[in-house]
Amino acid sequence: MSTQESGPLYRSVQRALMERLANGDLKPGQLIPSERQLATEFNVSIGTLRKAIDDLVEQRILIRQQGKGTYVATHDRERLLFYFFHIVPQSGLKSYPLVEFVFFHKAIASEEVAMRLKIAVGAPVFHIRNRMSLDDQIVSVDDIVLDHERFASLSSPQFRERPNTIYNLYQESFGITVVKTEERLRAEAAHEEHAKQLKIKTGTPVLVIRRVALDMRGEPVELRISTVNTSRHEYFAELL
Amino acid sequence: MSTQESGPLYRSVQRALMERLANGDLKPGQLIPSERQLATEFNVSIGTLRKAIDDLVEQRILIRQQGKGTYVATHDRERLLFYFFHIVPQSGLKSYPLVEFVFFHKAIASEEVAMRLKIAVGAPVFHIRNRMSLDDQIVSVDDIVLDHERFASLSSPQFRERPNTIYNLYQESFGITVVKTEERLRAEAAHEEHAKQLKIKTGTPVLVIRRVALDMRGEPVELRISTVNTSRHEYFAELL
DNA sequence: TAGTGGTCTAGACCACGTG
DNA sequence: ACGTGGTCTAGACCACTAC
Numbered sequence: 087m088s089t090q091e092s093g094p095l096y097r098s099v100q101r102a103l104m105e106r107l108a109n110g111d112l113k114p115g116q117l118i119p120s121e122r123q124l125a126t127e128f129n130v131s132i133g134t135l136r137k138a139i140d141d142l143v144e145q146r147i148l149i150r151q152q153g154k155g156t157y158v159a160t161h162d163r164e165r166l167l168f169y170f171f172h173i174v175p176q177s178g179l180k181s182y183p184l185v186e187f188v189f190f191h192k193a194i195a196s197e198e199v200a201m202r203l204k205i206a207v208g209a210p211v212f213h214i215r216n217r218m219s220l221d222d223q224i225v226s227v228d229d230i231v232l233d234h235e236r237f238a239s240l241s242s243p244q245f246r247e248r249p250n251t252i253y254n255l256y257q258e259s260f261g262i263t264v265v266k267t268e269e270r271l272r273a274e275a276a277h278e279e280h281a282k283q284l285k286i287k288t289g290t291p292v293l294v295i296r297r298v299a300l301d302m303r304g305e306p307v308e309l310r311i312s313t314v315n316t317s318r319h320e321y322f323a324e325l326l
Numbered sequence: 327m328s329t330q331e332s333g334p335l336y337r338s339v340q341r342a343l344m345e346r347l348a349n350g351d352l353k354p355g356q357l358i359p360s361e362r363q364l365a366t367e368f369n370v371s372i373g374t375l376r377k378a379i380d381d382l383v384e385q386r387i388l389i390r391q392q393g394k395g396t397y398v399a400t401h402d403r404e405r406l407l408f409y410f411f412h413i414v415p416q417s418g419l420k421s422y423p424l425v426e427f428v429f430f431h432k433a434i435a436s437e438e439v440a441m442r443l444k445i446a447v448g449a450p451v452f453h454i455r456n457r458m459s460l461d462d463q464i465v466s467v468d469d470i471v472l473d474h475e476r477f478a479s480l481s482s483p484q485f486r487e488r489p490n491t492i493y494n495l496y497q498e499s500f501g502i503t504v505v506k507t508e509e510r511l512r513a514e515a516a517h518e519e520h521a522k523q524l525k526i527k528t529g530t531p532v533l534v535i536r537r538v539a540l541d542m543r544g545e546p547v548e549l550r551i552s553t554v555n556t557s558r559h560e561y562f563a564e565l566l
Numbered sequence: 567t568a569g570t571g572g573t574c575t576a577g578a579c580c581a582c583g584t585g
Numbered sequence: 586a587c588g589t590g591g592t593c594t595a596g597a598c599c600a601c602t603a604c
Contacts, residue, residue: 131594152571153601266566272556273513273531291513291531316512326506371575393582
C-alpha cells in the first residue's frame with residue numbers, strides 16, 4: 087500500500103478509497119468490491135473498513151445496499167432534486183423543474199467569477215443561461231459560469247438536447263462529481279434583462295442565489311447565479 | 327429496562343437515552359455517564375453503546391470530548407452563531423449580531439402562525455420583535471411568535487436584559503432545546519413598518535426568512551420572520 | 567444457496583485531560 | 586495514575602438480494 091501513514095488507520099483507508107474515486111478507478115454507478123474483500127486487501131479488520139466507508143456514505147459519495155453491495159453514487163434526477171434544488175412552490179409539492187436553454191457563450195472571468203472559481207481575472211470561461219419553470223410558471227433565470235480550462239471540450243449542443251441535468255453532464259463527460267454547494271442569497275431589484283426573461287416588471291424584488299458547486303477535492307466546479315421570482319415559489323432549506 | 331423491543335438494539339438504547347434527554351433526566355451542560363457505565367447499565371457491548379451515541383453526537387445533541395466525557399449540548403453563543411445564524415457580511419468575517427429589543431405583545435395566531443406552530447387559528451401567542459445589527463449596521467427585524475401555552479410564564483423583562491440568546495432562554499427557562507430549523511426565503515418589497523426599522527426606503531427589496539425551529543421531538547418551538555436588508559449582508563448556507 | 571451489507575460482542579490498546 | 590473517549594481486532598450471526 088502506498089498510503090500516507092498519518093492519523094487513524096481508517097482515515098488512511100478512506101483516503102485510499104477517495105483516491106480511487108477521484109481518479110476514476112471507481113466510477114459512478116459502479117459496484118465497489120465487498121467490504122470483506124476490501125478489508126483483506128487493505129489488511130484491516132472489517133470494522134475498520136466499515137468505518138472508513140461510513141463517512142463516504144454519509145457524504146453520499148457511496149450508497150450502501152444491503153444484500154447487493156456498495157455503489158458509487160450518481161447524479162440521478164431524484165438525488166439532484168432532493169439535495170441541490172431548493173426552490174419549491176409556496177403551496178404544493180416539490181417537483182422537477184423544466185429547463186429551457188437560452189444561450190451558450192464564451193466569456194472572460196470577472197472579479198467575482200475569478201474569486202469564486204479560483205481562477206485568474208480575465209481567464210476564459212463558458213457562460214450558459216437557462217430558464218427554469220415549475221408547474222408551467224417561469225421561476226428563475228440561471229447564469230452558469232464554468233472554467234474553460236476544466237471544461238475545454240464543452241460545446242453548445244450538449245445543452246440543447248439533454249434529458250439529464252447539467253450535473254449529470256459534468257459527471258459523465260468530465261468525471262466531475264459535485265458533492266457540496268455553498269449558496270449566498272440576496273434580495274435585489276430585477277434588472278431589465280432578467281425581468282424580461284421572468285416576465286415580470288423591471289425593479290420587482292427577486293431572490294438572487296449565488297451558488298458555488300464543489301467537487302470531492304473541494305475545488306470549485308461551477309458558479310451559478312440564479313435570479314428567482316419568489317411571488318409564487320420560495321427557497322427552502324432544512325438546517326442541522 | 328422498559329425499552330420497546332423493535333429494530334436494532336442500538337436504536338432501543340438510543341431511544342432510552344433520548345427519553346432521558348427529553349424529560350430532563352440529563353440536562354444541557356451535564357456530563358452523562360461514561361460509555362462503559364452505560365454499556366453495563368443497558369447490558370450491551372461498548373461498541374453497540376457507542377453506535378447509539380453516534381447519532382446523537384451527529385445531531386449535535388451530545389458532545390464527545392476525549393479524556394473528559396460526553397456532555398449534553400448547550401445553546402452557547404458559538405454554537406448558535408455557527409449553526410443557526412446565517413447572515414454574514416458580503417465581504418468580511420461572520421460575527422455576533424447585536425440584538426435590540428423592540429416590543430413584546432400578546433396576540434392571537436394567524437392562519438400562517440397556526441399552521442407553522444401546529445396550533446389553532448386564534449389561539450393566544452406571544453409576539454416579540456427584535457432588531458439585529460452587525461458591525462454597527464442594522465441588518466434585520468425579527469418577528470418571533472411563540473405558542474402561549476408552551477411559554478406561559480414568559481414575560482417582557484426576560485427580553486430586555488439578556489446576555490444570552492433567546493434559544494438559551496428556551497433551554498434554561500423552559501427545558502426546550504432547538505435541534506433543527508426549517509427556513510423558507512423570499513424576496514419582497516419592504517413595507518413601511520419594517521423599512522422604518524431598517525432605515526431604508528419603503529419598497530426596497532428585502533430578504534424575508536420564515537424560520538420554524540424544532541425541538542428534539544420534532545415539535546415546532548418558534549416561528550421567526552426575519553426581514554433582512556441584503557445591501558451589505560447576505561444569507562449563507564453550505565449544503566450537503 | 568451463496569454473497570452482500572447490518573448488527574453485535576468482548577475484549578485490547580491508544581490519546582487525551584485531570585488531579 | 587486514573588478515567589475518559591477513540592481506534593482496532595477477529596470473529597459470530599442476522600437480513601436482504603439474487604440466482
